[in-house]
Amino acid sequence: MRILKTTRQTMERTTFVLALTLAASGALTGCSTGAGMGSGPIPVQGAAVHGNVHGGQQPIVGAILQLYAAGSSGYGSAATPLISSVVKTDPSGNFSIGGDFTCTSGSQLIYLTATQGDAGAGNNPNLALMVALGPCSGLASIPFVWLNEVTTVASVWALSPFMTGLANVGAPASNVTGLTNAFADVNTLVDVTKGSSPGAALPSGTFVPSSEIYTLSNILASCVNSAGGAAGTPTTNCGKLFSSVNPGTGAAPSDTIAAAMDIAQHPGFNVGALYTLPGPDGAAFPSGLTLQPNDFTIAVNFTSGGISAPAALAADASGNVWVANGTGAAVTELSHSGTPVPGSPFAASLSGASAIAIDASGGPWITNKTGNSVSRLTSAGSVVAGSPYNTTGFFVAPTGIAFDLMGNAWISNSGDNSVSVLNSAGSVQRHSPTGLSTPVGIGVNPR
Structure with a gap:
């Protein structure tokens, strides 16, 4: 799970911040549907894993290694240990795990832990380090694995919405995408082959707080x-x-x-x-x-993709982030790793963008406070026919947008204390309930 925060940058700046912290809603890790994690019909033979375990700058001797496959029955569900034999580090902290284990599928997500061991002060029963390795099918492409405090911090912060402990990392089948994205995000924070930050292949314009x-x-x-x-x-x-x-x-x-x-x-x-x-x-x-x-x-921090005075953002089911830009009249779409998708930013006839929401098909709808209108794009970034919707008198300084279960967009109008309901065909209704006073946002009860 990941949530968007503005801890170090304000939304008026041309950057925004992806904070890797607890987000049970899976805001940026993606709330999506998908096949059951690790439930593919064809088992995959594991690959050998070689590496080293360090505590700071000291090798850890006698640490016990275990490979886990992430759980699939819920958030923080029990992970499955994959190796039955005891594997320990040698006097230099090195280890070697044979490929004599089986993953239930190539997409099954794997992480490695090291527990106990001696970093120089005697055996430490409280020592536990980890590194998220990603899909089982990719293990053979990792030439060397480094476990230390840096890989542990990167792995835990990325996976914290999905874990309750060392042996409990998992997600329900409805959020396979979220957990998969979280595992991938570890590689943004750390180079798992060296135990150093940041990762080896950062997207352009991406800044990791390595210090x-x-x-x-x-x-x-x-x-x-x-x-x-x-x-x-x-x-x-x-x-x-x-x-x-x-x-x-x-x-x-x-x-x-x-x-x-x-x-x-x-x-x-x-x-x-x-x-x-x-x-x-x-x-x-x-x-x-x-x-x-x-x-x-x-x-x-992500600064690429044509981000310009970002006014609002939302995530789609795949974990991609859509940013409504306050200047430039365009919408930026970034992958979960912060890489601009091809074609982004997309022209959208924005005019004082104030809010954004994603519909069931993955397309963004953006309210334009200055233009008194609503702009709409497809999931591919194309302008929908009829957009922007600007029926006279129905949108007055709109500032918030949310969808109901029927796919209707509910829009709060700060200019005249009203609410507009816009359907996918572009038809709009307007309501003026009592009690509204310059509304700045809106939410829809899912029931």
Whole structure:
């Protein structure tokens, strides 16, 4: 799950921010329908996975490796362990997992964990690191896998809407697209072959907050590079970490993946205590933040695709983001990774764009506050015949739009305290209920 926030940039600027944080609605990860995850009819033989496990700059000796296939029965559903034999890291932190496992399909989503092990201070029972690898069919194309705090932060922040713990990462069949996109987003934040941020192939105009990722990695490393400790033991770094996070309604975490998940899901909680955890000489990664942040939301900035004074945005079922630009009279469409789709930005005869919503066919509808109209495009970016709709007197400084179950667009008019209902044929009705006062948005009860 992902949500759009304006944590570091305002919507009036020519950038917008993709914040990787808890979003049960799956706003940007895509709320879509699809075939059951990992339920393909043809099983796929696994591929060998080789790599290294590090705690900060230290190899972790004796860490236990496990490959998991993401769950498919709901959010945070149990993942399936794929290897039955015990695989541990050698004295240099290296490991090798044979390809003697089977995925239920090539699209089954795979992640790797390392637990326990010795980073130099003795075996740490609270140590847990992870890296999201993606579809099973792509494992053979990853030459080397690096597990450290950086891959853990990237994986946990991207997957946090879909996880409740180390062995519980999953999504229902209705949101396969969301989880698939979240796995792919890990590669924007980190290079999984090197354990460094950002990823190896960023789209043009994409900016990753690597310094923040390294700061979070240092927070985890303060526990990883120790002998462990339980919550409530203030003399240990693990104890301090586990006591400083917000576990929601659950118990305090007992491993570093769970602690990272709690931070990702409550990014504004106890920031000061967490920021100072590594101590002045305890930074395993020297490229961290130099000042304490307001929160630990990881926000990726996108500036490409013709974005110009963005006024509103919405996500379609595939996870693509449509941006109504305040200047330029066009609509920008970005893939879930921030890459402009071919043809974007699309001319749409916008005039003071104020709101945007996506219909059931994947096409965007945009309200034009200045033009007193509604513009409409197909899912391919073509202008629909009759658009923009500007029936005189029916749209007066429209500022909000939402769809009902019949596919009708409901539009709030801030200029005359009214609501207009526009159907797909372009016919419009107008209502003036009592109690409205310069409405700026609208929502539709789905029942």
